[in-house]
Amino acid sequence: MSQTTSEISNLPQPETVQAQWVVFTLAGCEAAVAIRQVREILRVGEITRMPKAPPFLDGIINLRGKIVPVIDLKKRFQMPMVDRTEESRVLIVENQDQMLGFLVDKVVEVLRFSTAAMEPAREPVLTVGVEFLDGLVVMEKRLILLLRLGKLLTFDDVKALPDPHSPKEGNKLGH
Numbered sequence: 001m002s003q004t005t006s007e008i009s010n011l012p013q014p015e016t017v018q019a020q021w022v023v024f025t026l027a028g029c030e031a032a033v034a035i036r037q038v039r040e041i042l043r044v045g046e047i048t049r050m051p052k053a054p055p056f057l058d059g060i061i062n063l064r065g066k067i068v069p070v071i072d073l074k075k076r077f078q079m080p081m082v083d084r085t086e087e088s089r090v091l092i093v094e095n096q097d098q099m100l101g102f103l104v105d106k107v108v109e110v111l112r113f114s115t116a117a118m119e120p121a122r123e124p125v126l127t128v129g130v131e132f133l134d135g136l137v138v139m140e141k142r143l144i145l146l147l148r149l150g151k152l153l154t155f156d157d158v159k160a161l162p163d164p165h166s167p168k169e170g171n172k173l174g175h
Contacts, residue, residue: 017114017115018112018114018115019034019112019113019118020035020036020111020112021033021034021111021112021113021137021144022038022107022110023107023109023110023111023144024089024091024102024104024105024108025104025108026073026074026077026079026104026105027074027079027080027082027105028082029079029126029145030108030144031073031104031128031144031145031146031147032111032137032144032145033091033093033146033149035110037094037149038091038092039094039099040092041089041090041091041092042090042092043088043090044084044088044089044090044103045061045090047060047061047070047090047103048060048062055075056072056073056075056076057070058070058075058103061101066099068099068100069100070090070100070101071101071102071152072103073102073103073104073152074103076152077126077128077132079126085105085106087106088104088105088106089103089106089107090102091107093149100149100152117137117139118134118135118136119135119136119138120135120136121133121134125143125145128145131151132148132152133145133146133147133148134146134147134148
């Protein structure tokens, strides 16, 4: 049985698949993560520093009883440091049952665009390596970096962090 032209044109076309992304700024650069991975957006509160943590790990926060590592994405990508402002936020994201906080300068908007608008990253963009990028979107004189969450802090990185509940580490934190 063959399909008529009108039946074929009613089938979903791959280039019309829409994706939603939360767009934010990092030292003047726009980046985004898929909205399906964002759990919430918080004002920057108290972040507890961790001893022996990688330099890009700003610390941890207690989010309703769950300890969440907070990564300063500007440090992670070796971008110029910008002072925190009233617009600074912590994006709580989830990737493979692992929750992380991303410290960002400002959440700009939620954008919807077709997957056809995404271009693969073939080389590093600014200071962001290809391994951290799912792709790029160029739209209306804007370049938006689409971040690959799984590479920003791996499960092994999290396991290597000091345990904030350990009595030895707790004493170092002033508890």
